[in-house]
Amino acid sequence: EAQVTQNPRYLITVTGKKLTVTCSQNMNHEYMSWYRQDPGLGLRQIYYSMNVEVTDKGDVPEGYKVSRKEKRNFPLILESPSPNQTSLYFCASSWAGSDRVYEQYFGPGTRLTVT
C-alpha cells in the first residue's frame, strides 16, 4: 500500500531534550516536506527536499533541522525543543519533475507537546 508514515504519532517532551520525528514513504517520491499546523495559522512549511542530499528552508525553519540521506526517509530533528514548537506536524511527499511538483501525500501527523 502506498503510504507516508510518521513516528511517533504522539509525543510529550520537556524543553531542551533533543528529539527526532521520522518520516518514510514507499512511493519513490523525489519531493518530501515537513509542515506544522497550528490553530488559526493553517499549514506552514518548515523544510523541503527535492531529492537526496538536497534540502531547503520553508517559511518557518528556525529551531528545526532535517536530513535526506536516503530517498525514502526525511527525519525532522528538534535539537532543543521549546514550548512554541508544540504543534501538529505533517510530513508529505510527492513526485517532482524538473520544473514542478505534484500532489502531496500527507502522513498521519505527529502531535508534539513541549512542556
Added chain:
Amino acid sequence: GENVEQHPSTLSVQEGDSAVIKCTYSDSASNYFPWYKQELGKRPQLIIDIRSNVGEKKDQRIAVTLNKTAKHFSLHITETQPEDSAVYFCAASPSGGSNYKLTFGKGTLLTVNP
C-alpha cells in the same frame, strides 16, 4: 516570500447550495495552485489543483478558477453535501528554478447544514 490570503475563514451553507472560497497570492512567480481538504482529525488531501497555463479546471462538483493578472484563485463547490464539511486550504508555489516552496492559506472551515 510568498503570502497567501484566504477568505472567508468560516463558511456555512445549506445542503445543495454552492460554496466559494477565495485566495490571493503575492508572488507573481507562483505557477501552481493546489486545494486541500482536511476533515476533522484527518490528514490533508488534494481535491483539485491548477497550473498557471490554464484559467479554469473542473472535476465533477468542484472547480477552480485562476486570474493571474489579479493574482487570485477560487474554489467553487456546487450542490454541496454534508460530507463536504471540512477545512479547505489553498496554496501557491513557484514550483520551478531553485524554489519549490509551498505556501498555504490559513484555511476555511466549511459547514454544510442538512
